[in-house]
Structures are given as structure tokens and as C-alpha cells.
Amino acid sequence: MNKLFQVGIRVQVALATALMVVGLAALMSFVVGKRSGADLQTQIGLGVSDIALQMADELDRTMWTHRGEVSVLSTLGALRNFEDVREISSIINRLRREIPIFTWIGVLDHEGTVVAATGDMLVGMNIAQRPVFQYGKNGQFIGDVHDAKLLAEKFPLYNGEPIQFVDIAVPLVNDSDEFTGVLATHLSWEWADTVRKSLFGGQGIHQNVDIFVISQEGTVLLGPDQELVGTSLRLDALTEAKRNHVGWKISTWPDGREYLTGYAPADGHLDYDGLNWSILVRQHVDDALAPVFELRRDILIWGTVLAVVFSIIAWWAAGFLVGPIGHMANAIEAMKRGEISQLPDVRGAREINILSKNLQSLLAKLTEKDAALGAMKHIAHHDKLTGLGNRLAMDAYFEHAIARADRKKGELAILMLDLDDFKPINDRFGHAAGDDVLREVAKRLRRCVRGGDLVARLGGDEMVIVCHVDKNGATEATMLAERILHEILMPFITGGNRVSINMSIGISVYPEHGHDPEKLLERADIALYTAKARGKNGYVLFSVVEKSSDSSTSRA
Template structure:
């Protein structure tokens, strides 16, 4: 059976275009899926880390407030119940997260409490007293028992608390009582909302879990799962102190892209061992990639149909030019550089070649846009500086280079002194402008091959390339230059703004720990600087 040239050519041409489109769709879709998986996975891991950090920071701050309050003379013997009651109610009024605060004597009798709840009761058998009489105690999330019927509960849902108990010592160091507080667990929802709200557009379908180390019980998450044990590969990884991401399936068989982090406390607060799991259904996470693949497939199919019809009418004229086009398309399908030739003498053939050129250009532009999206994910939106994700990538290359050059890396962990006052007095817009100006001055104070990143809030990290002989001296020179720069007045919205800068520093060398440990040491050194008077540099060395 013979086939007319027009039929053969039109069919062959349509098949070539479809196959080419399918190949490009497969290659681009595969690469796009990999890029999206890494980008979104790291983003979920970063959000999980931020939430874990925020939860530990919040608990540390509340425990510090209770401990500071416990040292007031009003709690020493003889006890002034009226004065104590005023202090406790004032604390609750200023910080509503304190649902109940009470003061017990050394036998567990409640002498004074907010709203006089439980006054006269004995709670010596409650953990907040049993453990709080000997040392500061922080208890994990639990249901209300004594307070369930005494506290207002408009929603009707079971009340849950986190306990804080601090011993009250007299002048001789003897425990004379316990200052105890119940924090409503609802504050965790506020932390969750503050972190996820800005990311709402990119976090569709996201589920957040906070899992207690006690029997892996879910203490924050979808209401249908709270109080149940969690079994998940990400939780196993988080329990090992890791912060990363993975793709796994739930018990129901649904695939998730999951970020995880483990809370290891904050400063002197050891933490309760909470793990944060943030997951997004894979079908939602990769929806943009699937749309791209569909778009490529449909575009290729449309082009194939159009060119097949054109080939039917002009087969005799364009057989040879089409052969040339097919050759170039084959080169493109192998990944080599090639350009679809133009044929201006025949109008239909010219349209065909131009359409193919536009298709290749659009596909290349789509790849470029995906790369651009990846680059955006690695930079801080406010200051334009690289973020924590970019810092990790930079350190991997910087460590290899330092090993080759037998040099060191100096980590400077920076924090602005007085930044909160700027936010409180001039507003967050002024604070944002100040952070942008600070970023500019940090770049002015460092060399082009050195890294300046914004970790979050008013915290920055600078990575310096220093010699093996005297890295501390070199790092100190740069740190002092940065402090001097930051100390110079800023003009923000017509107002003169003055802030300081505290610096913590640590030096990495091929013989010391990994970079994450050095970054932690620099962070510890920063808080030493702040406690030592601020606006100074402190070095912390590896043990």
C-alpha cells in the first residue's frame, strides 16, 4: 500500500513535533520537579525550624518572667498576700497568656492567686509544686484538671496548659514557697499563625504538627489528630536533632513533602523536646510543575496539528527544508545548542520555522523563570541579602576553598542593640528601612568574596576569609569596623536614629568542628556580648 507524500509528510511532521514536545516536557518536567522539591522542601524545613525556635524562645521568655517575679521581696516571709495578689494580677493583665498564676507556701497551700482562684487549696501533689519546690520546673502540655471548672471557657473545648514552677528562696537560700503559672496552650496557635500567615499563598494545604516527646503525642495540629500518637519518618529524623525535609507517605497512602525540626531549647532553657512537622500534599506542592508539563504538552500538540495541516498542502515545496528543521530539532532534543533555520521565501514554511523558534524560546524562558524563582527563595525579601539557605550552600564551597588554601573562616553573628525601640517608637516601616540601611553598611564593611546574610529579625551573619596565623585579630578588625559603621547615625524618614551592634565571633579551621557548630558558638558569643554591655565583640572558641 502506497501513501501519498502529503499524507506521509503531514503525519510524519505531526509525529516529530509531538515526540519533540514530549521529550522536552519530560526533561523540563523532571528537572523542574527536582528543583521545586528542593526549593519547597527547604522552605518547609526553614519554617519548621523558625516555629521550633519561636516556641522555645516563647517558653524561655515566660519562664524568665516568672523567675524574675519570684525574686521580689514581696514573696519573702512574712508574706504580704495583698501585695502578691496585685503583682500576680498585674502579670496576667499585661500577659494574658498567663491563664493562672499562684503563690504557694512550702507545704503547697495556695496563699494568693490571680482572680483568687484556688486560694486556700492545697496542691502539693501537683507536678508544678512537687518539682518546682526544688528547682525551676517546666511541664509539658496537659489537660486542665483543677482549673477546668474554675476558668472561663467560652469555646467549650478542653483547656490545655503548659506549667511553670519556680522556687521562692529567702535570704538564707531556703525554699519558702513556689511561684507557679499555667500558660494557655492557645499561644502556640498564635505562634503558628504569625509564621504561616505571611506564607499563606505558598503554603496551601499545609498541616502543622507539634509533637511531644512523651509517647510522640500530637499537642498541636488538626483538631482530629490532637492527643493521638504520631508515626512518621520525619518525626524519627527530627528526634535525632535533625532539621531537614523529605518526601514520604502517610498511613493513608497520600504523599507529602515534609519539613521537620527539633526544639533543643533556647539559652539556659533546655526545652521540652518538641518536634515540629510541617507537611504539604505533594500534589499541591508540585502543582506548578504539573501545570508546566500540561502547558508544554498542549502547546506541542497544537503546534503539531497546525504544522501537520500546513505540511499536507506544501509537502512538495518544503520536504527538504523540513528535513533541515528536523535535524536541528534532533540536536535540541539531545541537549546540544542549535537554532531552527529561517526560510523566508515560502511564507508557510517561514511561519513553521518561526513557531518552532518561539516554542524553543518559550521553553528556555520557562526554565530561566524557574531558576529565577529558585534564586528568590535564597534571598531575604526585605534586604536582598542571602538567607540561611544560601548561607548553607556558600559554606559548603567556602570550607573546600579554605581547606585548599589552608586558611580559616571567621563567623561574625551580629544583633542590633536598640532595634526594638526603633520599631516601637517609629513603627515597623521605619524598622524595615533601618534593616535595609544596616545591610548596605555591612556590605560596605566587607570584601566581595565574603558573605553577608540576614538570618532573621535584626540578626545577621558575616563569613570572613581569614588566615590560619591570626584569624581572631583579622576578624576583630572587621567586627570593629562594622560596629563603628552601625554606630553612626541613620536618617530614617526624617528622623535621626541611633542603634548599636553586638557581635559574637568564632573561628572555623580544618581541625575544628563542622560549620554548624561554629555558627552556634558565634551565636553563644553574641549573647555574651549583649550580657556584657552590648556594642562589643566576644569570641567563643571550640572545646
């Protein structure tokens, strides 16, 4: 009974597949027969207009994205205050490497002199008369496609022609909202040509389309025909695009041939108003209609052939593949949901059995490997005695902590800790007692910090805490130091002995006392030794050390 039922399903799938393919072939032949000629012409016209709209949208989105990147870059503190030209140069060169579309990025002072630039190009030159400064100092400026003036000799030719740019510039102001200069960028126009070539190249019935970008004045900015680039077009389709219309027409181009011409305006994206470009996409009328009759014939022939082939394949696959594979897929989904812990044995064709066994083996090995890697990572990043993080964990933590602090406009507090007179404990009670004290110190330090903060042991009785704080970082850091001193002040019990110990703490704050982890640790260490020199059992903020040093220098 079950076997007859299985055979019935396979026959039903085969017949359904055959009927579907034959029906689809008949339907397609009918549709093409009814809509050939003028109707297909309409479909292709709508297609080229859609390509024009997509090209316009892609150009506007790209310009909107890079305009936003320049605006965000202008808000960085280094660019706002001009305090460190080397840091400014590092930032803009990093952006140039990460986003090559920015061919040139320059930071201009309030007089129009280039103080920093990618590759140091034009540094020291005054370009106050260039549009990027003249318009950029008054607000966000986006300039249309133009030839390179000052940078013409700095870059290679593109398609045998000098490189062209699109400008983006924004004013720079300091913390007092005073104008300090202009952030100017040149975007290589090559990206638009790349979009034109790759995004819509050779798609189905539109494999012979040509895409053109036209300026507000009607000048061809970009196209496959270099002879048309730089010339003015007078087409009714272009007139419609300038009226912010989307559609298609049959237009006669300068070569005297008729083309299906799709048009669309590049009218901006979100709060970007655009540069009033127009996009034209054309396909020769003869190329568009040639496949009509050939397509009708091929649909009928191949529809019949495929109906037979797919019905046989479907009949075979329904019994030998669909059932077992579906069972395995359901089991994998159940495992992902946590409903089962291992895959069941699935029986079917020999390959299905092999696949089932190999999947089981692979999942088992991956589980073992994940567990082993997790254990190895934990060992590599943690101190064996106290369970605290080690220097490797601290280095990894700093990398993410600084990025998070910058992103959330917060600060980091770095506390360097050292137990006062720890050696006498080892000498008097033994190293085992000293280890007990270190472990208990680690527990108390963990209680003093939040879950996302780091407590690490650097070696011996030297430890460090890195924690996230708000903008008033020094105040929060000193409050944490006082809490730690209070916790450590409570006696320790080791081997039946009552032990009391104190701690000295040095504090530095990111970014007030430095941007580099090593510099922050070094300054926290200086503050620590100052705390010890002042009698131990206390904390010192690096700012206090700086002021003392400045005061001593002024008295001298």
C-alpha cells in the first residue's frame, strides 16, 4: 500500500511538471504572438526607461553617501581645531586608502592655503580662488563634473583623456563655532563610468543598450561614444528628462539612426538635491525587434523538449531525493532551534546515506573544535593564578574600547594598581598565602567594576583596570579609586592568618591624557609612582602630576 502510494506521488509530480512546462510554453507563445511588434517595443521602452531611472538613482545615492562621509569627517576634533596637522594628514590619507573614489582630499585654512592633503599634493599652495573654497566656506558645496586644473599632471589619463572630478566641500569651524577653514574633496568621475559599465551591462534584451549622463546645460558628461562626450545634445527625450519626467521615446540621434530612448532625471536623494543631471538610455529599434519571431519559435520547440526532460527528472527525484533531503533539512532546522542535539540517520540513495553520515561527523568535529578553540582562547587571554585578563586581553580590549568611546562620545578611565608592601606577606606567610591574597584582591576588584569593564593582571602584584566613563571621566575614575581602596582596606584571611594590605593607584583618562594605549598606561604608571611617593594607600590623577610639574617648572 505504502509503495503504491509512493509511486503515485512520483507520477503525479512528473505529470504536473510536464503540464506546467507545456502550459508555460503555450502561454509564452501566445503572449509573444499577441504582443510582438509594437507591444514588445513598448516593453523594451519601459525597460530602458527603468535602466535610466536606476542609473540616476545609483548616481544620486553614491553622491549622497559621499557627501555624508565628508560632512561626518568635518566634525572630527582634529579637523575642527587644526591642533595637529600630522594627525589631520593621517586621517585624510586613511580615508583616501579606504575609499579610493576620493582622488584628492585637502584641508584649507581660513585664507585658502592647503595645510594638509592626501599625498601632500598642493600642500602650502593657496587655492582661495577655486570654487571649493569660494563656495565651501559659505556652506556645503557640491560642484559638477569638471577637468582637473591644479591636479591635471598628478594623475594618469583615463580612457586616453585627462581625469575629471566632482567636488564636495564643507566649512570647518572650531569649538567656538568660528570659521577655521574648508575641507575640500575631489571625487574621480571614473566611478560613474564604472557604474555605467558594470551595473547594466548586457542584461537580457537590453544587451545592446548605451547609457549617457547629461549635464544641466545639455552637455554629454559620460557615454560609451567618446566622440559625443563634451558635445551638446538636442533631443526631445532630453527635454522630457529636464522636466523631471521618466519614460521613453523613439528619438533620432545625431548619427541619423532611430533609437528607443529611455530618460530619467537625477534629481537627488533624501536631503541631497542633486546636480540636475539627466540620464538617457538608448537601444536601436532594429536590435530591439529582431528577436520577436525567433523567440516565438524557440519557445514552442524548447517547451516541448523541456516538458519531457523535466517530467522524467521530477519522477525520479521525487522518490530518491525530495524525501530524504527534506528530512535532513528539517532536522538541521530543528538543531538550529535547539530542539535536538544531533542529526538523525537518514536513509535513501547511497549518496544520501554518505551525506547524512558526513554531516553528522562534520558537526561533531566542529562542535569539538569550537569547544577547544574557546578553551584555548580563554587560556591565552587570562591570568592562570587570578583568572583576570592578561596583557594580551588588555591589548584586544583597548582596540574596541577606544572605538566605542569615540562612537558614544565618552571617555575611558585607566587605573594602574599596585599593592603596597606585598613582599613581606610572601616572606612571612609564604608564597601560597601571597597567592591567596592576590586571588582575593582579584575578586574584590571585579566587584568594583561593571560587567563590560576590564580588570587585568600585568604581573606580580601589578594590575590595571580599564572602564568606560561619561564625559566627566576624571570624577568617575576617582570615585572608583576610592571604592577600590575601601574594598582592599578590609582584612584578608589566608591559612588562618589575618592579613591587612593597602594599595596605591595611578589614574589616566582617554582622551584627555593621550590617545595611544601605551601612552595612557605610561601616564597612569607615572601617577601610580607619585601616589607611592606621597605615602602609599591612595590614588593620584595624572592631571595632578602635570600641574605639579608645570608649577615646579614655573618656580624654577
